[in-house]
Amino acid sequence: MGVSVAATAETVDERGDVLLARLDRVRAELDRARTLADVGAILEDVGRLRRYAAVAKWARDEQNRIARVWFLAQRRAGQLLAPGPDAIERQRSGQYLQKSRNGTFVQPPTIAELGLTKRQSSDWQLYARISERQFLAMLDEIADAWRLTASRLNAAIDLASGTARPRPSKADPDDDAPASRQHFDVWSFKFADAWGGMPGFFGRMAPQVVENLFWLWTEPDDQVVDPFAGSGTTLDIGCRMGRRVWASDLRPVRKDVPIAAHDITTGWPSGAPERADLIFLDPPYWKQAAGRYSDDPADLGNQSLDGFMASWRAVLDACVPHLAPGGRLAFIVSPTQDGDRVVDHAFEMYRACLDAGLVAERRVIVTYQTQQATGQHVLWAREHRKLLKLYRDLVVMGRR
Numbered sequence: 001m002g003v004s005v006a007a008t009a010e011t012v013d014e015r016g017d018v019l020l021a022r023l024d025r026v027r028a029e030l031d032r033a034r035t036l037a038d039v040g041a042i043l044e045d046v047g048r049l050r051r052y053a054a055v056a057k058w059a060r061d062e063q064n065r066i067a068r069v070w071f072l073a074q075r076r077a078g079q080l081l082a083p084g085p086d087a088i089e090r091q092r093s094g095q096y097l098q099k100s101r102n103g104t105f106v107q108p109p110t111i112a113e114l115g116l117t118k119r120q121s122s123d124w125q126l127y128a129r130i131s132e133r134q135f136l137a138m139l140d141e142i143a144d145a146w147r148l149t150a151s152r153l154n155a156a157i158d159l160a161s162g163t164a165r166p167r168p169s170k171a172d173p174d175d176d177a178p179a180s181r182q183h184f185d186v187w188s189f190k191f192a193d194a195w196g197g198m199p200g201f202f203g204r205m206a207p208q209v210v211e212n213l214f215w216l217w218t219e220p221d222d223q224v225v226d227p228f229a230g231s232g233t234t235l236d237i238g239c240r241m242g243r244r245v246w247a248s249d250l251r252p253v254r255k256d257v258p259i260a261a262h263d264i265t266t267g268w269p270s271g272a273p274e275r276a277d278l279i280f281l282d283p284p285y286w287k288q289a290a291g292r293y294s295d296d297p298a299d300l301g302n303q304s305l306d307g308f309m310a311s312w313r314a315v316l317d318a319c320v321p322h323l324a325p326g327g328r329l330a331f332i333v334s335p336t337q338d339g340d341r342v343v344d345h346a347f348e349m350y351r352a353c354l355d356a357g358l359v360a361e362r363r364v365i366v367t368y369q370t371q372q373a374t375g376q377h378v379l380w381a382r383e384h385r386k387l388l389k390l391y392r393d394l395v396v397m398g399r400r
Contacts (some may be wrong), residue, residue, distance in 0.1 A: 020065065023049065027069045030076050039077045046070050047239045048256050055258040060147055067148035068139050074120075075135060078128030081121055088237060121151075126157065134160075177215055178241070179359055180208035187212060187394075188367045197234040199385070204230065205282055209235040209332070209366055209394070213280065217328050217361075217396060218243055222277035227264035227319070232257045234280060246272050263298050263313040268322055275324040281315065281331040286345065306341065312349055316356040329358060332366065336394040346393035358397035366392045 026042055033039045046069050053063045076399040127135060138156045142148050180189060189208045196207030210233050218224065220242040226234040229247035235257045238245035248269050262269045284301030286308045296302065300311050316329075323329060331353075336343040350360065365388055381388050 020062065021252050023066060027072070030069075030073055033080075036080050039073055039080065042073045043070070043077070044236075046073060051235065051239060052258060061143075064143040064148040068143065071139060071148070072135075072152060073148075074124045075127035075130075075132075078124030078126070081128075101382060122312050123154065130157070167350060172240045178208070178211035180211050181215060182212050185362065186365045186367070194293050196233045196240075203320070205332070206236055210234050211241065213330060213394070213396075214238070214241050214243055214278075215275075217330065218278050223273050223275065223324070224278045224280060224336055225272055225276040225319075225322070226280045226282075226284045227262070227269070227315070228284075229259045230282065232259055236338050244273075246276075248272070250296065253299055264318055265298065265311045266318075268318045272322075274322065275327070276322055277324050277327045279319045279323060279327070279329045281319070281329065283312070283315070283331070283333070285334050286336050287344065309348060309352065311353050313356075316352055316358075320356045320358065320399075326398075328361065328396055328398050329353070330394065330396045332392050332394045337389065340386075342389075344385075346395060350395055353395075353397050356398055360395065361398045362396045364394040364396075368392070 021036060023046070026045060029042060030039070033042065036217065048065060048175060050063070050066050050070060053066055109334045130138075138153065138160070142152050142156060187209065189206055192204070192206035192208070196210070196321060214224070216235060222243050224234060224238055224243050224245045226245060226247045227249070229235065229252070232247065232254045235245050236245050237243075246260075248260040248262040248264065250261070250263050252261055260269055260271055285300060286301060286303075286305065298311075300308050305309060319329060331349060333345045333349060346363075353360075378388070380386070
């Protein structure tokens with residue numbers, strides 16, 4: 001199934017009425033959604049439109065119209081998550097099996113495998129237990145007076161039921177944790193999730209890296225700024241995890257998410273938030289990215305090593321003054337094999353961060369998900385007694 005709001009999102013300012021008409025088609029698809037994958041695709045599309053509506057400052061009524069479909073999709077997901085006669089067909093060997101589209105019976109995926117938190121699963125199933133008529137009435141009542149948000153909807157449900165459900169807190173760290181969460185300072189993922197960014201895009205950041213960065217060093221509703229947005233992974237994960245992400249890039253490639261065109265080496269973007277709780281920097285890894293993003297001399301991948309470091313210092317000059325109190329700046333980079341020498345960018349970039357008034361909080365080794373060396377590379381390394389790289393450095397800095 002696939003009605004894609006994203007397909008025409010670039011026209012949001014001029015043709016908002018067209019986008020909202022497509023939203024009606026997406027709403028109709030909900031009634032025919034049979035799997036969580038179907039609903040997930042709808043949530044992804046509607047989530048992108050929600051971000052555009054917020055950035056474009058659409059009127060409250062239009063934003064509420066989008067939010068209405070958002071919460072109805074969550075209610076539909078709750079119906080599919082809830083065990084019952086519609087979801088579970090039979091029990092075999094003490095385990096419930098779910099009927100797939102081809103008529104076979106399979107073990108339903110776990111919440112973690114679906115990429116959901118326990119809070120999402122609990123809330124969505126609660127929505128599903130409310131009659132559709134009552135649920136729509138709640139949405140309408142909230143939308144008549146305020147902007148439709150999850151906190152207001154949950155408060156209305158609590159009021160109607162006469163109970164107060166526990167809310168996430170820092171004492172409940174599992175609630176916001178991604179399924180990919182890491183507990184050590186070496187992060188390794190078998191593969192990069194397909195959801196988040198553009199699969200196949202050169203330099204695409206594995207979504208799990210962003211998930212863990214957000215989980216460990218931000219809180220829901222924190223402001224994140226990403227000046228090297230690339231294929232928009234931080235925007236997608238921010239929407240999923242409730243972080244507010246503002247993004248820019250020298251040459252944006254995606255049209256379905258709001259990525260401003262800006263060269264961060266020239267200063268802080270005029271449209272960016274004044275303060276950021278986290279600034280995430282994933283620049284081109286010097287000559288590893290030469291010509292891969294553009295032929296622009298301002299592209300850090302097309303510069304000499306001295307030029308690369310000068311640009312990096314300009315990036316810090318632009319970003320550091322805009323860190324919120326207690327905010328953090330994180331960067332990720334990989335060493336470059338330059339002939340017989342290895343340029344360890346993390347050390348040089350770290351020194352520049354110290355000069356800019358930052359202090360180190362944590363260094364994480366992030367291994368690559370795909371093979372970075374061929375058999376010929378390995379033979380060369382053996383013959384010349386050299387080491388081949390398999391990792392990137394993720395460095396998290398704070399203000400003094």
